[in-house]
Amino acid sequence: MEKVLFRNRRPDRPATLTEYRQSGGYEGLAKALAHMTPKDVAEAVRASGLRGRGGAGFPAGRKWESIDPARKGPRYILPNTDEMEPGTFKDRILVNADPHLVIEGIILAAYAIGAERGIFFIRPSYEMDAQLLEKELQNAREAGFLGKNILGSDFSFELSVHRSAGRYICGEASAQINAIQGRRPNPRKGVRSTDRGLWDRPTVVNNVETLSCVPDIIRRGPEWFRTLAATPEGDGNKLYCVSGMVASPDCFELPMGAPLREIIFEHAGGMLDGREFKACLPGGTSTAFMPASLLDTPMDFDNMKKAGQRLGTGSIIVFDHKTCLVRATINIINFFVRESCGWCTPCREGLPMIRDLLLRIENGEGKEEHIARLREMTAMMRHAYCAFAPGAAAPVEGLLAHFEDELREHIRQKACPFGLGKPRCGDWEARQFAY
Amino acid sequence: MPTLTIDGRTITVENGLTVIEAAERLGIMIPRFCWHEALGAAGACRMCAVMFEDGPVKGLQMSCTVAAADGMVVSTDHPEAMAFRAQVAEWLMMNHPHDCPICDEGGQCHLQDTTISAGHSLRRYQGPKRTYPDQDLGPLVTHEMNRCIHCYRCVRFYQEYCGYRDFGVMKNASQVFYGRYKSGRLESPFAGNLTGVCPTGVYTDKPSRHKGRRWDMQRAPSVCMHCSLGCNLTANARYREIIRLEARKNAAVNGHFICDRGRHGFGAANLASRPRAPMTDGAQVSLAEAVKTAVLRLQNVTAKHGPGSAAILSSPRANLETLAALKLLAAETGFRAPEYFGSPVEIAKAAAAARGVCAETAVSMGGLAKADMILVLGADPVNEAPMLALALRQAARNGAAVAVIDPRPVSLPCDFERVAVSRRHLEACLAALVGKSLEGASLAGADMAAYAATLAKTPVPASPEGLADRLDALAQKLKTAAFPVVVCGFDLPGESAPGFAAACARLLKASRGESGRAGFFPLFPGPNAMGAAMALMDQRDARSDPEPGDARGVLGLVEAMERGEIRALLAVEADPFALFPDHERLRKALANLDVLVVCDWLPSFAAGAARVVLPCRNAFETDGHYVNGEGRLQKSCKVFDGGEPVSLTGAGGHPPRTFAAGTPGGEAEPSWRIVLSLLALAAPGVAKAVRSQARPSLSRAVSCALADEACGAEGVVLAMPRPFAPVAPALSDPAQNANPGMELYLAEETFGTEEISSYAPITAELAGPPVLTLPARTAAALDLADGGSVNVPLPGGGVLAVLRVSEAMAPDLAVLSRRPGIPALCPGGPIAPFDPATLTKAAAGTDSAGTTDAKETRA
């Protein structure tokens, strides 16, 4: 298959501006500014069927076109580089592989929506990415791709880097907007950010992987983009992360809709020696455990939904037969408990209650009724204020849906059947550290 | 106007109402925590979940965030909704300490009620609870964070509604913590409302901690006595003591909240030193005997020196019943017509302001939120009438432009345009501003048009620099304002200011046509000052003399006492020392009297000096009607029957096991009844007819409806249509302009200056030492630094004050905290010429001024 996003990926360093241009870089931008209106660009992206790669899968073109032209500007584009979903590292690989692919995608999106300013929102652990982008943004500026009257057109656009101070919830679009505004990054529901976003102005938040698909859609056309996917429902190429108990964990660029089995067993080298596949999380820890029976599912948004699953970020975490899924779920839910913004009751209080029940089960104090209570409470998470809590509940729901016998075995034996003893490490007690 | 069905019942509501509010209209109280009528929806607690079975929205949704729409079918008791709400309650109770037995909120706790109504009862969670260290938030509010359910109401109230910035929400996840950066007193003068807004016992009233539960209390609706806004309260009494005051909702006046002065200023009611026993010449007698003695002595004086030798003094804190009874007394006995104010200037201001409150420009405090431009003339709301500051903030939050024309460094909890001009130029600024905004406007009536034209020609004061441009800009804004309001202060502006401000408001209204709106909102010096002004005008109208004429206030009384014309004084719910600042002169004048009869409940100096003391009841101990500054008649109800607190009769233990008829210390009667009994003795024939129909005759006397039915939940606005009368603004003398001398102004402060609240023991702690505020240039010229201690020499003695230096005030004014009852701080009046060179730095290490202790008696 043809590599598009990773065509310039090197093992040791990012691609330079020159190397990017040699592979067709910035030709899309030149074409758009010379021959296309912003509306044309948005239409092309819509026609391509590109869907957001930040986890929600919302059609990108449709999001751009939803800005009401009557609303007062200025408009903003926020390339979301807050990637903090456990198991997800594709955006980091992408930015480090070909920063200008990302930059060009952002400039094109800005042109399409009429944004004057873009702000990279980068998580603090990606400090090196922030430095890299600052350097490459300067190169792009000097080459005339950013700033006033880009490539001699009427379009002016400035892009800068904003370092986040942490916390997973900042990846949520409306929370990110609050964070940039110097407010506590609670999500803000009931208002669309394309209506009233950053500083109450129309704002588009897109994942950087989504944006990096745009240059080639414009350069080579939406029809070409539609030929890439492995399934009719898929869109373009996708970056799939694979990690966990596999031989060759990495990030792979594959046609959208590649079967799960192929991704794990062909590209990621299959299971480690002596380990058998038990389950995987297909899209990071806010998706549900998928058992072996679902390994043939094509990994695109629609087919996953048909299978009762969620593609999310397409970051696959693989669990083996020697791993206690209950203990793994405790680790996952602990992450969410710690990262909750604390706004709404189900997330702030309900997740710790779910963790407590799982801990009891893992500690050998589980009771039959705990399973029903877990089922009730996880189902209620969808009535929380934002999508954080339902995501946190997903692995637990997966556990209950496909691995209920593992839970029951804990209860029957009054101990963890994997013989691991009490859970280690102080983090389950939610001890507060320096922050 | 959407029509929707909730639990099988249909209702049509106005656009924009949420489903939770629509349900309330049907009497269905959907459980809720974070939603509050004044704070809006947050969507945080998830408690108000209901099932939307049909219509444009379907499924389980939060009723506080969904706008009512046509065709909605909502079920609040759908099994899924009930199960979800019960689970939310269980989650909220997960970390709760379940300490209801020792929590003051118990019995009036929204969490208790909602947990039960949500159907959660058995505790299943067996894990550890998260706990918090508490902070010391000051003397008024206790902090117990373990009870918190994280509804975010406190921080939304404190930051968004009130605009103060020293309290917030910290951390994340279930560690979320509401508090200050470090322990310390909350800066907002509205912080006490945290105790009402918090649905649990995190914030409870500190002064009344553990003094009683809701079911122990006698409760009644009350009206605040500590300024002219007339905010609504609920008073709680137990064991013959007022324990605590709470805010009572009145959408037209104070909304859901009250200020801390109103909440904590009631301490005088419980003082041991209150006059409770009728006294004659220092000996305790029965009330009937004291009344008899009073009448005899008064009649002795009038027999010898004529009826005009007996004078009557009341005040803006007496209720309408008392004012009416005094009018009757004067009319029937020939005693001088009652006085209510301190001086002719005050009377002129009050009368003009009262006339200005008319149907054409009536606006309630709640209604200020709808104004789009508010001009504040010579008022400092945070210090003078705090809830007005909060109302201005709500208007600003709704987009109103607020401008303050005042020489003091006024601060407001919202953005505003500051026009810091000399006190002498206030009216000139308003005249220029209003006049310019009306250029080209059509005004019905030649007199209005001519008047407006004169105003437009008012010369703009030369300083500060750029004033003319700023007033021009404001005039342009005023021109396009759909609903401008003029707020006028009482104490600082000159004599003609309220009348002039009212006339400006009338012009603004007239220029906006039939359906246009403009408002006039004056401040008055007391809870019933408007009632007193109306009584004064009533007296005049009866004499067909439209001007305040004879009335000269306490100043007039003092002058007449000095001339020997007045030899007897009956003071009813009035302390002449609070009304008249020259205490030396007043003391001398009173010493000349043959008879001083005081009927009061406050342990004032006059009460201490009187030979006949007739103790009366305060507003908690009797019903009474009061008229607030916008002409709203409101009823304050009796909470308990009066008498000495059990904590005093029992000396902290069980009350004495003796038996007697009557309540210990319970001889006090409502002052109006005492006055009528004076009348019964002084003019027997008339009195019977009057007393047998006391209420209607009192109504006639004060010309307004006192019937209960007329006084609905929000009171009755008495503003009547009035003819327009142009008033000339006071423009300063050009000679003065050239060499404006500095003035010293004794200013009211949030705590410590208002008469009744200054008696409350807690006020001393809240008020702090006196502060002298100087313009920066003056301070620099004298080498005085911000925060230092200075000695302020005054006719009555020197005062040690903390110095504050400000860039944001007029250069010709110095402001000193007023402290009633301390003669040293009261020279000729609240404003006097001042030479800053007489200030001296206080020695380092000197105690900060201690003369602010609220004394129980004013000896």
Added chain:
Amino acid sequence: MDETNGKSPVSACAFTPGERSLPPEVEEELKRKVAAAEHPREMAVDVMYALQNHYGYFSDTALTHACDILGMTHVELEELATFYDYIYREPVGKYVIHVCDGVVCYLRHDDAFFRALCETLGVGLGETTADRLFTILPTACIGDCHKAPSMLINGVFYGPVTPEMVPGIIADLRKRAEEDIEVMCR
């Protein structure tokens, strides 16, 4: 309080620069950026990072200093600082070792790795060494899942890490501590 234009009353943030004042050009630059920003609050995180790195951690002094530069109150800064996990309100070492305890890293290591860190440094999880060089901070997920088990130290990823590698990594950092350049996000 901004007295000239009527703003909400605010308790004075009395900040007096002590011996560890920011270099004047840094202070000027921060103030310039704040003044140039559309809204001063949008510089809050940048100012917090700058002061955190200068003072070693985001101490009370650093917070008061931030108030002064941003024109915000103490509690307004505290609202932000205590929400975020990369703003340290308690002392941390020059090197903050974010050792990942997310589920992928959890899968790929056992106790030994955490124990090796704690033993080499002589402190427990969440604690700082006496020489103020190292803090061990369990964090999830740092974004290096394909190299699990992983840790992040001052912007640099170390992964896959075994217990045996730990002493060497620490020794190397100790050597570099003097001249190592500062990164914004520790």
